[in-house]
Amino acid sequence: MRIIKVTEEVSLARDVDTGNETQQASVDNILAQVREEGDQALKKLTEQFDGAALENLLVTKEEMDDAYNEVDDEVLEALRQAALNIREFHERQTRQSWMVTKEDGTMLGQKIIPLDSVGVYVPGGKASYPSTIMMNVIPAQVAGVENIVMTSPPDKNGNLNPAVLVTAAELGVKTIVKAGGAQAVAALAYGTETVPKVDKIVGPGNIFVALAKRAVFGQVDIDMIAGPSEVVVLADERARPEYIAADLLSQAEHDEMASAVLVTPSETLAQMTASEIERQVKELPRKDIAEASIKDYGAIYLTETMEEAIAAVNKLAPEHLEILTLNPHDQLGKIKHAGAIFLGQYSPEPVGDYFAGPNHVLPTNGTARFSSPLNVDDFTKKSSIISYSKEAFHRDAAHITALARLEGLEAHARSIDIRTEGKKSE
Amino acid sequence: MRIIKVTEEVSLARDVDTGNETQQASVDNILAQVREEGDQALKKLTEQFDGAALENLLVTKEEMDDAYNEVDDEVLEALRQAALNIREFHERQTRQSWMVTKEDGTMLGQKIIPLDSVGVYVPGGKASYPSTIMMNVIPAQVAGVENIVMTSPPDKNGNLNPAVLVTAAELGVKTIVKAGGAQAVAALAYGTETVPKVDKIVGPGNIFVALAKRAVFGQVDIDMIAGPSEVVVLADERARPEYIAADLLSQAEHDEMASAVLVTPSETLAQMTASEIERQVKELPRKDIAEASIKDYGAIYLTETMEEAIAAVNKLAPEHLEILTLNPHDQLGKIKHAGAIFLGQYSPEPVGDYFAGPNHVLPTNGTARFSSPLNVDDFTKKSSIISYSKEAFHRDAAHITALARLEGLEAHARSIDIRTEGKKSE
Numbered sequence: 001m002r003i004i005k006v007t008e009e010v011s012l013a014r015d016v017d018t019g020n021e022t023q024q025a026s027v028d029n030i031l032a033q034v035r036e037e038g039d040q041a042l043k044k045l046t047e048q049f050d051g052a053a054l055e056n057l058l059v060t061k062e063e064m065d066d067a068y069n070e071v072d073d074e075v076l077e078a079l080r081q082a083a084l085n086i087r088e089f090h091e092r093q094t095r096q097s098w099m100v101t102k103e104d105g106t107m108l109g110q111k112i113i114p115l116d117s118v119g120v121y122v123p124g125g126k127a128s129y130p131s132t133i134m135m136n137v138i139p140a141q142v143a144g145v146e147n148i149v150m151t152s153p154p155d156k157n158g159n160l161n162p163a164v165l166v167t168a169a170e171l172g173v174k175t176i177v178k179a180g181g182a183q184a185v186a187a188l189a190y191g192t193e194t195v196p197k198v199d200k201i202v203g204p205g206n207i208f209v210a211l212a213k214r215a216v217f218g219q220v221d222i223d224m225i226a227g228p229s230e231v232v233v234l235a236d237e238r239a240r241p242e243y244i245a246a247d248l249l250s251q252a253e254h255d256e257m258a259s260a261v262l263v264t265p266s267e268t269l270a271q272m273t274a275s276e277i278e279r280q281v282k283e284l285p286r287k288d289i290a291e292a293s294i295k296d297y298g299a300i301y302l303t304e305t306m307e308e309a310i311a312a313v314n315k316l317a318p319e320h321l322e323i324l325t326l327n328p329h330d331q332l333g334k335i336k337h338a339g340a341i342f343l344g345q346y347s348p349e350p351v352g353d354y355f356a357g358p359n360h361v362l363p364t365n366g367t368a369r370f371s372s373p374l375n376v377d378d379f380t381k382k383s384s385i386i387s388y389s390k391e392a393f394h395r396d397a398a399h400i401t402a403l404a405r406l407e408g409l410e411a412h413a414r415s416i417d418i419r420t421e422g423k424k425s426e
Numbered sequence: 427m428r429i430i431k432v433t434e435e436v437s438l439a440r441d442v443d444t445g446n447e448t449q450q451a452s453v454d455n456i457l458a459q460v461r462e463e464g465d466q467a468l469k470k471l472t473e474q475f476d477g478a479a480l481e482n483l484l485v486t487k488e489e490m491d492d493a494y495n496e497v498d499d500e501v502l503e504a505l506r507q508a509a510l511n512i513r514e515f516h517e518r519q520t521r522q523s524w525m526v527t528k529e530d531g532t533m534l535g536q537k538i539i540p541l542d543s544v545g546v547y548v549p550g551g552k553a554s555y556p557s558t559i560m561m562n563v564i565p566a567q568v569a570g571v572e573n574i575v576m577t578s579p580p581d582k583n584g585n586l587n588p589a590v591l592v593t594a595a596e597l598g599v600k601t602i603v604k605a606g607g608a609q610a611v612a613a614l615a616y617g618t619e620t621v622p623k624v625d626k627i628v629g630p631g632n633i634f635v636a637l638a639k640r641a642v643f644g645q646v647d648i649d650m651i652a653g654p655s656e657v658v659v660l661a662d663e664r665a666r667p668e669y670i671a672a673d674l675l676s677q678a679e680h681d682e683m684a685s686a687v688l689v690t691p692s693e694t695l696a697q698m699t700a701s702e703i704e705r706q707v708k709e710l711p712r713k714d715i716a717e718a719s720i721k722d723y724g725a726i727y728l729t730e731t732m733e734e735a736i737a738a739v740n741k742l743a744p745e746h747l748e749i750l751t752l753n754p755h756d757q758l759g760k761i762k763h764a765g766a767i768f769l770g771q772y773s774p775e776p777v778g779d780y781f782a783g784p785n786h787v788l789p790t791n792g793t794a795r796f797s798s799p800l801n802v803d804d805f806t807k808k809s810s811i812i813s814y815s816k817e818a819f820h821r822d823a824a825h826i827t828a829l830a831r832l833e834g835l836e837a838h839a840r841s842i843d844i845r846t847e848g849k850k851s852e
Contacts, residue, residue, distance in 0.1 A: 074828050078829050082829060089534055093536070106782075108515055130832065221796035242844055243844060253836070253837040284836060286835075286837065290837065340811075341812070344813055345845070346814045347814040347819075350839070351819070351842075354830060357534055358536075358811075362810075368809070369625050373808060373809075373810050381794070381795075382798035383794070383799070384767065385767050385784075386768050387755070387768075387770055388770070389772060392772070396781055399508065399780075399781060400777060402498075403505070403780040403781065409679060411675045411678070411710050412775075414672055414676070416776055
């Protein structure tokens with residue numbers, strides 16, 4: 001991996017695929033079909049894209065039960081413990097509606113309630129993604145969302161991956177639609193005879209899913225459109241290069257666009273880590289992907305001091321940040337921009353990806369400057385409450401009309417005046 | 427105003443102007459110019475669009491001081507009291523970072539911190555919008571945002587409206603840029619020699635501002651792109667038709683696309699309100715706008731029962747909801763979708779637009795189903811914290827590798843294994 005002395009700007013920003021005109025036209029066409037023809041279009045498109053001729057768009061109770069036979073006890077136990085941890089962490093994020101009551105009789109407040117319904121997109125293909133299901137479904141459940149609709153593309157035989165079904169069953173997801181791509185997003189956004197319309201769509205997907213989410217945004221809410229994944233390791237000379245190399249490679253194996261970066265003031269560590277990466281990468285099943293990622297988007301940034309290294313991290317604003325220094329808590333207060341911060345040598349990123357409790361849906365591509373991990377707030381909404389008393393109204397009426405007239409909005413002022421006219425004439 | 431018996435679907439959704447290709451091309455061109463040429467482009471474009479040849483892009487301290495001579499004491503007093511109320515309400519929304527420490531040495535938490543910098547766009551033109559400044563700046567200040575940059579288009583003489591300057595001065599805004607349109611958004615998103623780059627851009631604007639915000643989204647965060655304004659009044663036979671008419675008209679005067687709707691089970695009230703609107707609208711300075719809005723987007727929905735009326739309100743999911751019933755608090759629990767809820771006859775919408783404290787930047791066009799009023803959370807972001815102990819790590823390692831391998835991510839598993847190898851060989 002290249003070692004670069006940090007002198008000026010560093011950035012993780014990569015040009016993300018935003019689709020071409022052909023893809024956009026295809027998505028628009030699919031959205032229109034599902035909107036107009038509902039289930040019929042959904043079945044037709046699933047046959048076309050996934051090769052599955054479905055009679056029933058929904059997963060049955062029997063399919064859910066049968067899936068348990070296909071999943072190892074060891075995996076089931078791990079899934080259950082992970083779900084417990086994730087639920088516990090997200091339960092600490094819940095908030096209550098609140099109000100202030102004033103002596104003049106006024107009441108002001110915020111009503112905070114869950115969204116009515118949420119759709120969770122789960123990618124299909126050969127790999128299964130139980131962790132995606134947990135990280136998207138559990139925060140919605142903790143928020144109190146009553147209707148959760150999951151959707152995932154079936155294989156050619158019309159089946160979903162057993163681990164996906166078991167994870168959904170463990171979480172209590174009842175409605176699972178066998179559909180993927182833009183057609184699944186369309187079904188969630190518009191509703192069909194079988195698929196309930198939702199208020200928000202979350203979950204990762206390919207470019208067609210991303211384009212479809214963008215297209216229906218406004219009609220429904222969506223989560224962020226994730227870019228390629230990234231990790232930055234901030235380390236001093238005490239850190240172990242073989243750990244750092246393993247952690248960087250765990251990011252690099254995701255895809256060729258993934259970015260794995262070490263920032264350190266230690267030249268020795270920089271060189272040892274570079275060697276370790278060369279050694280470890282050769283043994284990986286996803287070696288080709290990891291090598292491409294390391295070559296194109298990997299880097300070791302060498303700084304003069306730890307302060308400079310921290311400044312570089314804040315400029316990078318990584319999705320994942322590991323701090324591998326003698327006392328990692330010392331640096332925590334100085335980190336301003338990172339999606340998730342992993343402290344110390346026993347907190348490699350996979351601990352958070354799967355298990356510890358915090359969400360693995362994180363801001364990518366430098367957006368940690370202004371975005372947050374997926375969390376319970378994302379599945380709630382607020383309404384302001386304003387209950388003015390007669391006393392407060394008459395006290396403030398002149399101020400309100402002064403401001404309305406300053407802005408040239410006379411009818412605003414009159415909706416106040418009409419209520420004070422009686423008083424004026426007294 | 428037309429009286430419609432509610433039988434089926436009701437909706438507030440209007441087709442919002444999303445710009446045409448010429449406008450998009452113009453915005454793209456402006457963004458590129460400002461990105462490449464900075465201040466020089468900003469001055470050139472301000473001369474071109476606003477007719478102002480500026481030497482200095484920033485408002486000076488002297489201009490701020492002079493503006494006070496142009497603002498009435500009555501207005502100043504109203505501004506100050508409104509700012510106090512808005513600040514007090516938003517201060518109740520602040521949140522602390524939190525953590526959980528477990529007996530095994532693990533620490534998990536959420537670090538919640540303000541954004542570094544925020545840009546606030548303030549529309550120009552003949553009217554001045556002090557309330558826009560307060561509603562956008564104060565939540566950012568309360569969140570703890572250190573750098574707030576305001577921008578607003580100057581008049582032909584290069585001046586900003588005195589009320590705008592005084593409001594900014596009262597709030598302590600130091601950096602005010604004389605620029606509007608897409609060029610102002612570009613300056614905030616990319617930074618120029620004079621204008622600091624920000625992390626988030628908020629505030630309303632015309633179609634060019636909206637297109638520019640959409641274009642820079644991802645590079646920076648943006649607030650929602652506001653649609654036309656709307657109010658729904660939910661009333662029973664006890665409500666006063668002249669109040670309702672005045673309140674509906676205060677919304678209708680905003681613009682021709684604004685929507686003002688009464689939902690009631692009382693036919694008498696429906697008819698009396700319709701007459702009152704006819705009477706009151708004639709006396710308004712912005713009569714033409716209000717009449718067009720009432721004709722195209724106004725409606726009185728008549729229901730059989732109050733329950734049906736509430737169901738209709740939840741379908742409409744209005745930006746503003748006034749509840750004018752005998753005991754408005756009785757209905758509050760049943761309202762699921764509304765940006766701001768105004769209870770009782772002394773809480774007409776302008777009380778909230780200007781003064782009470784809650785934010786007037788609200789979800790429009792039915793998006794209250796899933797969006798919230800602008801609030802302090804919008805100016806903060808979260809980072810997850812994961813600090814696993816050696817004990818916890820070894821306890822959970824097998825679970826984590828089981829899940830990683832289930833998803834086919836071998837390098838993830840190895841970043842765990844490399845840390846347990848020593849233990850295994852013990």
